[in-house]
Amino acid sequence: MDMEQPFASEWSGRIRQVEIGATKNEGGTRQKTYRVGGRTNLPFLEGAQEKPLVALEICDDPKFWSSIVLSYTGDVTEDAGTWAREVEVTYGADLVRLYLTSTRRKEFQDMASLRQTIENVLQSTGLPLIIEGSHEPSMDSEVFRICGEAAAGERALLGTAESDRYRSVAAAALAYGHSVIAQSPIDINLAKQLNILLHEIDVPPDRIVMDPYTGTLGYGFEYSYSVMERIRTAALKGDADLAMPMISSAIDSLNVKEVREAPQDVRDEMAIMWEYYAALSAAVAGAEIVCVRHPRTVGRLQETFQRLVGAA
Numbered sequence: 405m406d407m408e409q410p411f412a413s414e415w416s417g418r419i420r421q422v423e424i425g426a427t428k429n430e431g432g433t434r435q436k437t438y439r440v441g442g443r444t445n446l447p448f449l450e451g452a453q454e455k456p457l458v459a460l461e462i463c464d465d466p467k468f469w470s471s472i473v474l475s476y477t478g479d480v481t482e483d484a485g486t487w488a489r490e491v492e493v494t495y496g497a498d499l500v501r502l503y504l505t506s507t508r509r510k511e512f513q514d515m516a517s518l519r520q521t522i523e524n525v526l527q528s529t530g531l532p533l534i535i536e537g538s539h540e541p542s543m544d545s546e547v548f549r550i551c552g553e554a555a556a557g558e559r560a561l562l563g564t565a566e567s568d569r570y571r572s573v574a575a576a577a578l579a580y581g582h583s584v585i586a587q588s589p590i591d592i593n594l595a596k597q598l599n600i601l602l603h604e605i606d607v608p609p610d611r612i613v614m615d616p617y618t619g620t621l622g623y624g625f626e627y628s629y630s631v632m633e634r635i636r637t638a639a640l641k642g643d644a645d646l647a648m649p650m651i652s653s654a655i656d657s658l659n660v661k662e663v664r665e666a667p668q669d670v671r672d673e674m675a676i677m678w679e680y681y682a683a684l685s686a687a688v689a690g691a692e693i694v695c696v697r698h699p700r701t702v703g704r705l706q707e708t709f710q711r712l713v714g715a716a
Contacts, residue, residue, distance in 0.1 A: 415640040419443045425532025426559040435530025440692040441649035448712040455709040456687040459499035459695040460491045464521045468505040470658040485528035492529045495699040501534040522554035534561040544572035552576030587615040620654040636690030652686035653695035
């Protein structure tokens with residue numbers, strides 16, 4: 405056995421690459437871009453690998469956000485553009501993931517504000533952007549059109565396509581040059597089926613990022629991990645319908661009882677560690693992008709990923 409590569413394996417498959425972000429020379433305004441995917445082996449085990457990317461999640465209406473994050477960040481969250489700038493300059497994340505939480509307001513109709521928010525964020529940061537549109541089916545068509553149009557040329561990642569709600573986001577991605585997050589409910593067969601559905605309406609495989617859905621630690625994460633691991637090994641064995649990069653966000657990490665009820669003096673640390681271990685485990689299972697909400701989680705993950713990649 406070659407002792408310098410004790411985990412060397414022969415795989416027939418390769419994870420497709422998806423480009424996120426576009427520089428000025430490519431028709432966008434981003435200061436950096438990424439190609440996620442491309443692996444021919446399991447994470448952190450052998451050979452040269454790109455470290456997973458860390459996205460920090462923000463929103464346009466903090467009323468729907470974690471009080472733990474809001475108490476830490478202060479009034480920066482009152483403006484999405486200012487918040488996005490902090491994501492890049494102060495917190496050092498690789499990507500900004502913008503949730504348009506304002507669409508959750510009762511009887512929301514202010515579509516013009518969504519465009520302004522996206523444009524504000526794009527002007528405030530040079531990082532590539534992930535945009536999460538409406539969670540209300542009746543708004544999908546208009547909201548995703550605005551998302552795609554406002555970020556035209558920037559090669560953003562739009563979310564989220566689901567088995568019964570994928571045509572609107574796919575149409576926006578195709579019309580304006582973006583990629584799509586395909587989310588399935590912790591099931592390898594449903595994940596594959598959704599990729600096939602998107603391909604059948606002409607979304608190229610190299611413009612799909614899979615989200616198998618991630619439970620949080622102690623609340624279903626173990627099952628999420630096993631599904632992600634099965635997706636990744638199936639892809640490396642040659643299943644082309646599963647050979648897309650993965651994104652993971654354990655969005656309920658800051659809402660679990662253990663974090664909510666932690667003593668005030670350790671609550672931040674508890675929240676950070678709950679996110680950290682979920683994101684780290686997701687990366688080990690195969691996620692190329694992990695998403696968190698507490699700014700202090702970002703640096704810890706990046707440092708750990710750098711060490712793991714350096715040791716590969």
